[in-house]
Amino acid sequence: MKQELKTFFKPKTIAVIGASNNITKIGNAALKNILVSDYECKVHPINPREKYIMGLKCYKKITDVPGEIDLALIAVPAKIVPEIISDCVQKNVHGVIIISSGFSEVGNYELENEIKKRAKGSKMRMLGPNTMGYKNASVNLDASFAFGMPRKGNLALISQSGALGMGMIYLANNEFVGLSKIIGVGNKMDIDDDDLIDYFSQDPETKVIGLYIEGIKNGRGFMNSIKACDKPVLVVKAGRSKAGARATASHTGSMAGSDEIYEAAIKQAGGIRCRDVVELFDMARALAGQPPAQGNRVGIITNGGGLGILLTDACEANGLSIPKLSEKTYKKIDKILPDLIKPNNPVDLSADAGFYRYEVCTRALLEDPNIDGIIVASVHGGYARPREYTGAILKMVRERKLHEEYKKPILGFWVGGKEFEDLVLDLKVAGVPIYPSSWRTVRAMLSLYLEGERIKREKNN
Amino acid sequence: MKQELKTFFKPKTIAVIGASNNITKIGNAALKNILVSDYECKVHPINPREKYIMGLKCYKKITDVPGEIDLALIAVPAKIVPEIISDCVQKNVHGVIIISSGFSEVGNYELENEIKKRAKGSKMRMLGPNTMGYKNASVNLDASFAFGMPRKGNLALISQSGALGMGMIYLANNEFVGLSKIIGVGNKMDIDDDDLIDYFSQDPETKVIGLYIEGIKNGRGFMNSIKACDKPVLVVKAGRSKAGARATASHTGSMAGSDEIYEAAIKQAGGIRCRDVVELFDMARALAGQPPAQGNRVGIITNGGGLGILLTDACEANGLSIPKLSEKTYKKIDKILPDLIKPNNPVDLSADAGFYRYEVCTRALLEDPNIDGIIVASVHGGYARPREYTGAILKMVRERKLHEEYKKPILGFWVGGKEFEDLVLDLKVAGVPIYPSSWRTVRAMLSLYLEGERIKREKNN
Numbered sequence: 064m065k066q067e068l069k070t071f072f073k074p075k076t077i078a079v080i081g082a083s084n085n086i087t088k089i090g091n092a093a094l095k096n097i098l099v100s101d102y103e104c105k106v107h108p109i110n111p112r113e114k115y116i117m118g119l120k121c122y123k124k125i126t127d128v129p130g131e132i133d134l135a136l137i138a139v140p141a142k143i144v145p146e147i148i149s150d151c152v153q154k155n156v157h158g159v160i161i162i163s164s165g166f167s168e169v170g171n172y173e174l175e176n177e178i179k180k181r182a183k184g185s186k187m188r189m190l191g192p193n194t195m196g197y198k199n200a201s202v203n204l205d206a207s208f209a210f211g212m213p214r215k216g217n218l219a220l221i222s223q224s225g226a227l228g229m230g231m232i233y234l235a236n237n238e239f240v241g242l243s244k245i246i247g248v249g250n251k252m253d254i255d256d257d258d259l260i261d262y263f264s265q266d267p268e269t270k271v272i273g274l275y276i277e278g279i280k281n282g283r284g285f286m287n288s289i290k291a292c293d294k295p296v297l298v299v300k301a302g303r304s305k306a307g308a309r310a311t312a313s314h315t316g317s318m319a320g321s322d323e324i325y326e327a328a329i330k331q332a333g334g335i336r337c338r339d340v341v342e343l344f345d346m347a348r349a350l351a352g353q354p355p356a357q358g359n360r361v362g363i364i365t366n367g368g369g370l371g372i373l374l375t376d377a378c379e380a381n382g383l384s385i386p387k388l389s390e391k392t393y394k395k396i397d398k399i400l401p402d403l404i405k406p407n408n409p410v411d412l413s414a415d416a417g418f419y420r421y422e423v424c425t426r427a428l429l430e431d432p433n434i435d436g437i438i439v440a441s442v443h444g445g446y447a448r449p450r451e452y453t454g455a456i457l458k459m460v461r462e463r464k465l466h467e468e469y470k471k472p473i474l475g476f477w478v479g480g481k482e483f484e485d486l487v488l489d490l491k492v493a494g495v496p497i498y499p500s501s502w503r504t505v506r507a508m509l510s511l512y513l514e515g516e517r518i519k520r521e522k523n524n
Numbered sequence: 525m526k527q528e529l530k531t532f533f534k535p536k537t538i539a540v541i542g543a544s545n546n547i548t549k550i551g552n553a554a555l556k557n558i559l560v561s562d563y564e565c566k567v568h569p570i571n572p573r574e575k576y577i578m579g580l581k582c583y584k585k586i587t588d589v590p591g592e593i594d595l596a597l598i599a600v601p602a603k604i605v606p607e608i609i610s611d612c613v614q615k616n617v618h619g620v621i622i623i624s625s626g627f628s629e630v631g632n633y634e635l636e637n638e639i640k641k642r643a644k645g646s647k648m649r650m651l652g653p654n655t656m657g658y659k660n661a662s663v664n665l666d667a668s669f670a671f672g673m674p675r676k677g678n679l680a681l682i683s684q685s686g687a688l689g690m691g692m693i694y695l696a697n698n699e700f701v702g703l704s705k706i707i708g709v710g711n712k713m714d715i716d717d718d719d720l721i722d723y724f725s726q727d728p729e730t731k732v733i734g735l736y737i738e739g740i741k742n743g744r745g746f747m748n749s750i751k752a753c754d755k756p757v758l759v760v761k762a763g764r765s766k767a768g769a770r771a772t773a774s775h776t777g778s779m780a781g782s783d784e785i786y787e788a789a790i791k792q793a794g795g796i797r798c799r800d801v802v803e804l805f806d807m808a809r810a811l812a813g814q815p816p817a818q819g820n821r822v823g824i825i826t827n828g829g830g831l832g833i834l835l836t837d838a839c840e841a842n843g844l845s846i847p848k849l850s851e852k853t854y855k856k857i858d859k860i861l862p863d864l865i866k867p868n869n870p871v872d873l874s875a876d877a878g879f880y881r882y883e884v885c886t887r888a889l890l891e892d893p894n895i896d897g898i899i900v901a902s903v904h905g906g907y908a909r910p911r912e913y914t915g916a917i918l919k920m921v922r923e924r925k926l927h928e929e930y931k932k933p934i935l936g937f938w939v940g941g942k943e944f945e946d947l948v949l950d951l952k953v954a955g956v957p958i959y960p961s962s963w964r965t966v967r968a969m970l971s972l973y974l975e976g977e978r979i980k981r982e983k984n985n
Contacts, residue, residue, distance in 0.1 A: 165864070169864055209905065210905065211905065211941075222830075223830075224828060224829055224830030225828075225875070226827065226828025226829065226830055226831065226875055226903040226905070226908075227828055227830030227831065227903065227939070229903055229905035230828065230830075230831070230903040230904075230905055230939035230940070231939075232905065233903075233904065233905055233939060233940050233941040234939060236941060236942075237941065237942060275830065277830070277833060299834075301830060301833040301834055301837060302833050302836075302837065303837045303840075303841075304836060304837045304839070304840030304841065305840065306836045306839070306840050306845070306846040338963060339834055339838075339961060339962050339963055340834075340939075341960065341961045341963075366687065367685060367686075367687025367688055367691065368685055368687065369683075369684075369685030369687055369688030369691075369736065369738070369762060370687065370688065370691070372738060372762040372763050373760075373762050373800055373801075375763075375765060375767045375770075376762060376763065376764045376765045377800075378765075378767070379764075379765030379766065379767050380764075380765065384767070385767040403626070403630055414686070414687055442687040442688065442690055442691040442694075443691075443694065444670065444671060444672065444687070444690035444691055444693065444694055447687075478688070478691030478692075478694060478695060478801075479691070479694050480672075480694040480697060480698065481697075481698060499802065500800060500802045501800050502799060502800055502802075
């Protein structure tokens with residue numbers, strides 16, 4: 064029986080094998096990242112040619128270190144990795160991260176098999192090889208060689224691509240999406256996507272799980288882990304096209320498999336397939352901040368007719384419906400609109416809509432049993448009052464009824480200038496995702512609907 | 525025969541009928557916008573109850589103004605518009621902008637017909653009613669009541685929605701897309717999309733034409749104007765879904781018609797249909813700054829394998845192909861790559877790629893007759909060198925061979941943090957569109973391919 068991943072993500076002692084004083088070496092970056100982490104643990108650099116690295120006593124071999132080792136980062140040339148693995152097994156190391164590359168991803172299956180052989184029979188867990196490592200933002204531990212710590216939050220990310228993993232940290236920060244953990248799985252020799260989904264499904268810091276995948280080694284295990292997980296799982300599966308599959312093969316050496324099969328399997332398991340990583344973050348923001356939708360009926364509120372039409376088009380293209388307003392809701396909204404304007408869905412509050420119209424209308428839709436989710440749109444220009452638009456939405460959020468009483472999500476869609484970005488930020492901070500494109504807003508609403516359906520199915524089983 | 529639109533867009537004298545000292549009135553905003561324009565012309569406020577407005581002598585009626593009037597903005601209650609139109613006809617006004625609303629868009633066809641009757645037989649052109657007016661950024665004239673002047677550039681925008689028109693000004697500024705003109709067509713009683721496409725096709729300040737449309741009144745005229753235009757025409761046609769069509773009807777009173785028919789007709793006429801206004805700007809940026817692609821074969825360069833795969837998937841989904849590298853190109857690139865890495869398409873330059881690799885590889889693809897367009901992608905993280913990435917692309921642009929010699933476009937795709945936004949801006953300013961999403965990058969490349977095909981067809985006719 065292999066070790067569980069708890070200690071792997073929260074080690075009390077870490078060794079960096081291949082630690083270096085040379086700032087051009089990955090073993091330098093890896094050690095530095097651990098040391099600058101706001102995380103309490105013992106750190107041991109290992110390098111046969113140094114006595115001290117960054118002020119720490121350096122050991123020649125991991126077997127020389129006194130006491131237990133929970134985690135070892137390995138950043139040495141590929142050919143000596145097997146020997147290092149033998150040392151780690153001998154030392155009873157709990158888990159290792161093999162940063163080194165030059166294995167199956169470049170066709171050197173033999174060397175990768177040699178590692179497996181050396182570890183056989185031990186309980187030691189192995190991440191990689193060919194991985195950037197992980198960043199555990201929940202506890203502020205950076206056990207990777209990549210630069211930068213993500214904002215703390217509820218999204219756990221698993222990436223098969225190191226570069227894209229790093230890119231996703233930037234994207235997450237740009238999009239104000241907080242992460243619990245981000246982990247590069249590399250060649251997935253031991254620790255695989257399914258292990259991580261299982262772990263994150265139990266992780267109290269994680270509400271949403273996102274994966275960037277190029278190839279899957281154990282299809283059944285992957286699908287079962289998604290099925291067993293009671294949190295939303297977002298999947299970007301790259302290599303969907305034939306040319307993409309060829310590119311995948313040359314990138315990580317994995318077989319992409321038929322895209323239709325993946326599509327169907329992910330859906331059946333209850334995962335949500337995203338078109339790209341931007342969409343993954345769009346959906347993650349919605350799922351982390353808003354309650355799931357209980358159905359596919361969307362109410363749209365706008366201060367510009369055009370926005371309403373674009374949203375409606377996108378809803379229909381994604382299988383979401385825009386029902387007519389009930390008699391009761393119609394009356395509530397009709398009362399507060401200018402004489403010539405009649406309520407409809409989308410509700411056009413007209414260009415000069417202020418706090419009161421937004422508030423009354425949003426509340427009316429929240430109270431309407433025929434509406435499952437609400438999109439509030441605004442052109443922040445001309446006679447518009449952006450501060451009142453965001454203010455009205457914030458009021459709804461602060462009443463804290465969205466999750467418990469109404470069980471309905473609210474999403475924002477805005478078109479406006481940079482001068483209003485602070486307002487948009489207010490909403491993001493309050494957990495109300497707001498998007499600059501009608502399509503992206505609606506795709507986020509779709510994810511909330513799919514999550515609602517998943518939960519219903521789970522309850523019925 | 526109606527007047528041409530030249531004088532309409534560059535008037536020497538403007539009257540504002542319904543001008544006001546009251547800052548809550550649209551007639552106040554309209555007059556102010558003209559006065560703050562950096563544009564030389566005579567301006568006459570018209571209002572029977574005032575002697576001076578904003579320091580200008582005010583006339584009771586337009587017929588009282590001495591001399592000729594090129595353009596009259598009308599911002600008075602709907603019911604007195606017919607009378608005003610009669611005055612304008614009597615005064616031989618060249619063109620009018622009827623800002624006032626309360627006509628066919630709210631079901632009052634009678635009043636709109638009354639306007640038509642009053643203008644019958646005259647050569648006077650009429651924009652609206654129910655329009656925001658226009659902003660002629662080429663000459664700095666703001667003849668609208670909406671706030672803000674767009675950046676000067678080569679995209680002419682036509683919007684049926686006022687709010688979206690204003691929103692597009694913000695979007696354009698955010699996306700660093702310059703406009704030549706933006707015009708709200710409102711109810712399209714006289715000046716229609718086809719008139720404007722005809723005008724912009726002859727306008728030396730305009731390179732690309734973009735339309736936001738909810739309904740078309742004269743389908744044949746619309747298609748013919750696109751067909752006759754030798755500039756790219758981008759069309760966002762809202763109300764594509766059934767629910768969207770319903771919403772359209774209640775917004776501007778126009779019939780949306782069958783979406784399939786529009787789709788086919790726009791394509792046949794040589795226009796490019798955009799999914800939403802964000803895509804319109806993405807494509808406009810590419811078409812304004814880069815040469816069209818001579819075919820659909822895309823070369824991809826990246827510093828992260830994952831990015832290459834995502835781009836490849838998006839290319840295939842959009843009918844663009846990713847050909848294998850020719851022997852010659854392979855050799856050129858192989859020379860400069862690290863030993864273990866072999867060139868391919870996408871070319872993965874690996875994480876630490878610098879100026880030299882980007883430059884040699886981009887040039888090799890520019891020189892390859894099997895490649896029609898190039899996407900250069902970068903994750904600006906870890907060991908990446910963003911400044912060298914953008915530097916290499918800028919070098920290609922500054923050699924000024926893209927348009928004449930190579931006749932190939934270059935687009936950028938980046939994933940990175942806000943700290944690199946200045947670099948991204950450098951590319952945008954140099955006319956190299958760079959996008960934060962693989963899908964958006966590829967859609968922009970598609971527009972360059974479609975434009976290339978349109979030009980080929982035109983030459984063959």
